[in-house]
Amino acid sequence: MILYELIPLDVLRVIWWLLLGVLLIGFALTDGFDMGVGALLPFVGKTDSERRVAINTVGPVWEGNQVWFILGGGAIFAAWPPLYAVSFSGFYLAMFLVLAALILRPVGFKYRSKRDSAAWRNGWDWALFVGGAVPALIFGVAMGNVLQGVPFELNDMLMPLYPGNFIMKLLGLLNPYALLAGVVSLSMLMMHGAAWLSVKTEGAVKVRATEIGSVAGMVAFAAYILAGIWLAFGITGYHITSVVPDNGPSNPLFSTVEHSGSWMRAYADRPWIAIAPILGLAGIAMAVRGLRAGREVSTLLWSKLGIFGVISSVGLTMFPFILPSSKMPDASLTVWDASSSHQTLFIMLVCALIFMPLILAYTAWVYKVLWGKVTVEDVERDSHTVY
Template sequence: MILHEFMSFEVLRVIWWLLLGVLLIGFALTDGFDLGVGALLPFVGKTDKERRVVINTIGPVWEGNQVWFILGGGAIFAAWPPLYAVSFSGFYLAMFLILAALILRPVGFKYRSKRESATWRRSWDWALFVGGAVPALVFGVAVGNVLQGVPFYLTPDLLMPMYEGNAIMKLLLLLNPFALLAGVVSLSMLLMHGAAWLGLKAEGTVQKRAQKIGVIAGIVAAVAYALAGVWLAFGIDGYQIVSEVVKDGPSNPLYSEVSRGGSWLTAYSERPWIVIAPAMAFIGIALAVLGLSKGKEVSTLLWSKLGITGIISSVGLTMFPFILPSTVDPNSSLTVWDSSSSHLTLFVMLVCAIIFMPIILAYTSWVYKVLWGKVKEEDLDNNAQSY
């Protein structure tokens, strides 16, 4: 009886909202530095050997890190079907752009060193740059659009018309000023994260170049994040549920009445404790920048992780319980309380997560322990498996 009460529909919905956040943060903390390193590649490595050092710092781990991306997409599909339907159809072109860029990464890793030609290798280096920079930017643009609300509406049978118009117009709608600012936050924080990783895994000139760029990226991330907060407070309307909130009711967003107006930041007066998220963001970035400038290694990467966790958490905590607001019809907005899968589905998924998440975490920890240490230029000549 106690277990049944604890695992009520309301509790399971909150748990899966939290788990979705954990998966997105896990992706940013692991594959995030891979993306950052890829975006830094042409700038921190001036010679072929230096660029090979950079590539081999992430070469053994980038595929495993993408597990978090796959888990996040799977969790959205299984736990929040309306969110999956609206976001993956409305953001179709953005998703295609991300996937096209991500496809360049495995191809670039595998083919770059297959020929001695400088032109060949330089071309693949820029492909790896695109594979890192474009997803880092577009992920932030997507979050910026979510904070503003997305133009979709639900019909009585829960079909979701969205973004009417041609494909180019759909993409241009996503590239609005606030979304681009959010993209700058995302790109710069992952550049900082990638620089922190190179500070840990590389040495010499490559390490120092990365740390210098990382300082600049961290400052840009903090300033852009602060500007986005001000813009969010005074330039973008928030959303509120104005009808009775049924937390264990059916998954039908049309049962709730939502109004648009005021500020998203009223959440901080209603739930003052969530200020911990932006505090973590600014403190983490500040200490990561200080660590990069001082040449610190392990602590810098940890502070960078703290900053990223704070930035991503602040978005979810500010919007709660909204997951995807609608600008066209606020009543169609998706929230934690009306957009989930069934009670049974969430419970079965939770059991699977309890079983498999520790296995994933244990294996990931073991891999990083085995691969601990710096990548040196002489290692590349002595290891036939290096890129």
């Protein structure tokens, strides 16, 4: 027997679906508070020193946190090539906005303190705001579009086609439900950034962060409930009506998909997945309570639990769909028909089992070394502080 055949193809596909979720959630849990701090920056820091305090809480770690984003993109490219091709084509404009905003972040960190000019530093502070708020919003908008189905087709050569011109595509992405999902994402990550600042700062910065973060958390809680109700009663779901080719070739056109009913049928078929939205709501609620009560580490942990629950609820609700097509339902990408080959998935799994523990261990060591609060006195006393 060939070595990679020790693990069946359908099992490997589910494993890589889970690992993709782990990478995306890991990105949200770590780089999420970086983006949240950026989105909060103009509001929690009224003076240059206060803004430097906020920036220095994430400046030393943001690059390491962004590794999860790179790993997620790499995993999509290698494990789910059709998903990579279709999503990066259909969400090209969204990807461009995200990348443009993310590019502002390292430039802002490196250039902000190069000149002792209020106008210069304020400009870069707003650049950091854009670098945090825009990706947080766009990621949610993209998720809202995925839940509704993306208008793509596949021809006989499995090439993705997107009908319509540039304006139609832009307006299609910015639909009401997708914008609501963007509000959930942005407010949730602002709450997460506030939870991080409550751990890493003190004084006025911490007070403002907890006040704004608790409001953002309440917005996230309400918007998530509204999005769930809308999904149940206003968004048409997808389901496979043919035999599921779980061990078959990666060809989406081999399946028959029907665009009807509700996504909520997943909760009737698999009642245990209800734990995900429950954890999401409980985590957000407890994070808001912690921010108001002045708790620190526990608030950050509750915030992470809320993010975990919200993101995992989307994946579990859609399973086995990864990217449904509203234009041509039979072209929808699922766990069973959009993966790489059996051998490729196995080799990648071996690599992941080797390198992911190393990444986790290094990340934990970095946070241990950099643990502690950043104060106004610290940044004012140390004139050589980079950020």
